[in-house]
Amino acid sequence: MADGRCFEREHVWHPYASMLDPPECWPVQSADGVRLRLEDGRELIDGMASWWSAIHGYNVPELNAAIKRQTQDMAHVMFGGLSHQPATNLARKLLEITPNSMEHVFFADSGSVAVEIAIKMALQHWQARGERKKTRLLALRHGYHGDTFGAMGVCDPVSGMHHLFSGMLPEHLFADAPPNGTDDDWDEAYISGFQRLMAAHHDEMAAVILEPVVQGAGGMRIYAPEFLRGVRALCDAYGVLLIVDEIATGFGRTGKLFACEHAGISPDIMCVGKALTGGYMTLAAVLTTRTVCGGIHADGNVLMHGPTFMANPLACSVALASIELLLDSPWQENVAAIESRLQRELAPCRAMPQVTDVRVLGAMGVIELNHPVDMALVQPMFVEKGVWIRPFGRLIYIMPPYVIPSDDLSCLTHAMREVVAIQR
């Protein structure tokens, strides 16, 4: 095992990490329920749901069975010229549960690729209709949409990766995101910058892209649904498509099945991923309306995308099983119970001088500090406390599986409070 550990440190890359001086990594042997079992026998309560995806926890009998069943029929077949029930059934289910205007589904292999496809749909829609000037996107500061080139181009231009690839990313437009808050503290001024950009640039704009209500990896920010309603109205008024990136927020995380339901709006293009398969396999989907689909085909062209593993049957089967498991569960009550426990148990941190904000929505709790977290120090501390919580920047946050028992959730919030208390 020691040899394996050495080999991994020297040869295996981890996300956003140095390969020359790799940070510590904890090998996981298995995972069950809300617990990750490490190779050294320790168990950690999972606060991250494997980056928003494992909403039912791990080793879920219904999901295991779906994969096993599907393996007996076929693990994969190409989607060009062939089709299969797992894809058809999943598409039907997705159209049932997403806003009514969604009519067509394109399967992608990850969230970032879904964003690429959504952008391509918007661009092809206008190009095919002869609107050749409409090539830019309007995104929000603090936004995060993935790590591929098209997606990086619409991530926050400062905290994102623009500085590493300047001159190589498309030149899009960025509006200020609204501040953290709810409809109760909404002020029309919060959308005025966005409105000005729309007024000035709509004729060259193909689409607006944003994360609805929660901006995830760009700062774990939670903003008023009223902003979304305003954006929808402006997109309609100026003839600009609205792409809603529900990759992190989808499938119940914010207390609604999809976050755009908080605002009662319907997008033109919608991306889902992450929790789509309950964290079992990589799969994403891009949904769109009859109008956008018609636009794409207006000049006789077709959507120019076709990944090798498009609509992988194993992934589609487990996704359908995960959605059914979610819808058959009391997920709203579970998420609401997590929300009120997080509100209650994180509230004391508000009084700490090193804390600038505490934010909770659905099954997501965030403590923002006034300085960046020292990961080399804090990460092993959480492991010592028997929890898996992975901070970034100034944020210590959790988004646990919805099935987390209340005492396990309290262990997570207790560890958060203890670690925050010693941050000076």
Ligand SMILES: Cc1ncc(COP(=O)(O)O)c(C=O)c1O
């Ligand atoms: C809102 C949002 N969009 C897109 C992505 C990219 O998804 P993936 O990591 O599956 O490529 C993420 C991932 O964190 C995300 O949070």
